[in-house]
Amino acid sequence: MPDTALADTDEIQRSVSEAATQDAQRITEDAAAYDMLAAANFSGVAWELMADTLATYAYPVTMNWLYTGEIVALCAARQRPVTRAPHDWDALMADRDEREELVCETIARALRTFREHALIEGRWSPEGGASLKTYFIGAVLGEFSAVYNRWASERSRRPPCIPDGMESLQALPASHRTTEDEIIGRTAVRTFLVGITDETTRTAVVLSMMGYSRQEVGEHLNMSAAAVTMRLSRLRRKRPPHQSGPPPPPESPDPSADKEARG
Template sequence: MFENDLCREAWPILRGMLREGRLPRIALKRCQERGMPFWVHPDDMALLRSSPVARDEILVDVLMRALKSFRRKALVEGGWNPDYRGGRGASCLTTYFVGQCIWEFRRVYTTWAKNRQRWAELHTLYDGSEETARENPKLFGRLLAAGYLSEPEAAVLSTNFADILIEQPAVTQAVISLTIEGYDDTDIADELNITHAAVRMRKTRFRKALYDAARERRIWIPEQLHTKAGTRRTQRGAA
């Protein structure tokens, strides 16, 4: 239970550090001091400072990895000592955990940056045509145009829904398309080579945009994306 509290306390601290660019800079400095190869692309640095979505996306994985290493290093191996009497004294548990998150940033960022590059390349290759999807079913089979889907799914991917979806990053489009097709989070994560946490975060972000549009009676939210019975009732009333 205390780990949930730890994450809640660390989240705004880490978000602020990313927004200010301090988290990557500290991680880079630590790696340089220990001779560990690490580099953050300036474009990625700018994105993490400007985009709340990008910050949340990378922090989800940072926290998941940090929790695992925190349990081992701080609790099992005794890396955190509340009775430490060194020059700076003992750090509080939250400070220790934030430090662990900074250590995990290197691995998480490297994976995140590679996936971003991969999806950007795929998105550039895909021109939205059925011909391209047919020629590359392994890569683009999940991003076929609405007319290529079955009738219920085609109805879901109406103009308004598609307008909202097309504004999202390519990987988010793939997550939502797979969700509509009935895939669960585990299958989606495996299919797209991303973490379960990243799948949930992208769906949560997209739901908010959809719920706003549903309240304005512009779209109908697919059954697979419902999370609350109240949402269904609200939609029925709007219809």
């Protein structure tokens, strides 16, 4: 009969050895990545490639934590509490677009913080225990509460939208106002809008079709120009080719959105 205790001991030793090998490999890879970034002064193509790698890693992790609510406890553990009002959180859980905007903005802010503090100022090192990716996730958690709290504040100031997306446009500047018939037939507009389930997105579409810039639409909706651009781009990607009605506003360059996106 085999000695179970001895077999268990051998398995533990193998696991420890494998973990040590993986840690050594990770340290070597992170050190090489750091040296490459340092040689490029943490900028240019080298930084862009690293930023893309970190963002790709952090996005699904953060989206999952946000959806499950685990991110609230994780932020609290880092002394970055999230001021979570039930009605705001319920709205966020019901709208993936809103969650995606929060996560993307959080990651963008975390990348700037990580580059400045962890890399340029040297607060991270390969021998410090945490991998590059793990340390970056910490930066994401450090930024989330500020992004969420600002989103909740802006959401409370958003103007109401009626179900078909044609909210009270009379209050908008007269220099931009045109009749719906001058843009496209009223029936076609409503046919297209009825397929957009999110009221804020419908409003952004209407205003964009009327000639407002992304910055102006964002100011009306109390959101950033980059967030408006993201919503309209997602709408274009999701829209089936056979769907009737006018297409989403063209993705022509919007200087205000580009400037904000570059941050």
